[in-house]
Amino acid sequence: HALRRNVNLKILLFNNRIYGLTKGQYSPTSETGKITKSTPMGSLDEPFRPLSLALGAEATFVARxxxxDRQHLQSVLRAAAEHQGTALVEIYQNCNIFNDGAFDVLKDPATRDTALLRLEHGRPYRLTPDGEEIVHDVADPDPTRAFALSRLSEPTPIGVLRDVERPVYDRQLNEQLDEAVRRQGEGDLTALLGGEDSWTVAR
Incomplete structure (x- = not known):
């Protein structure tokens, strides 16, 4: 609801694909077949895709x-902080106790260049080496392409998928309150409590 309302809020989702703080049970983002203490024969669930969920809720800012990757992390967090409204940032994070190596293919210098799809606004990208060149547009009002990117796992997109402007809920609410005061004046709490809409409960 925060995402669809566009409340001025920043959400950082640290995804290590495990419940690390509660001793290693599988989590909503664990991959299918994950062996954990709570799934000794492998998880049966399809994992949540947080970015797809956010885009389905009409989020105005979605990133991973x-x-x-300190430089990339800083640039994404800066963009989220500057966004007016709700920003959701998924941060892939290793859990070296209960799920060590979950993102090694994305971090290893030998594999990361082909495993990652680095998205930058206004810059072209290809889903395959010989594929069609697409210019990334974070401000596209149609979330279709951002949603398609959120479904990819090979290569894995990182960066800002969507950054669009929409009225911020907090501001709209304050504007409504100011308008109500302008029209009707300040409220009278005593009149409200002693008015016809109050009642006494007998013992």
Whole structure:
């Protein structure tokens, strides 16, 4: 609801694909077949895709980054902080106790260049080396392409998928309150409590 209302709020979702703080049970983002203490024969669930969920809720800012890539992390967090409204940033984070190596393919210098799809506004990208060149537009009002990117796992997109402007809920609410005061004046709490809409409960 915060996402669809566009409340001025920043949400950082640290995704390590495990419940690390409660000793290693599988989580909503664990991959299918994940062996954990609570799924000794493998998880049966399809994992949540947080960015797809956010886009389905009409989020105005959706991004993904990796905890170990300091420069990329900073740039994404800066963009989220500057966004007016709700921003959701998924941060891939390793859990070296209960799920070590979950994102090694995205972090290893030998594999990361082909495993990652680095998105930058206004810059072209290809989903395959020989594929069609697409210019990334974070401000596209149609979320279709951002949603398609949120479904990808090979290569894995990182960066800002969507950053669009929409009225911010907090501001609209304050404007309504100011308008109500302008029209009707300040409220009278005593009159409200002693008015015809109050009642006494007998013992």
């Amino acid at each position: 980054t990796i905890d170990s």
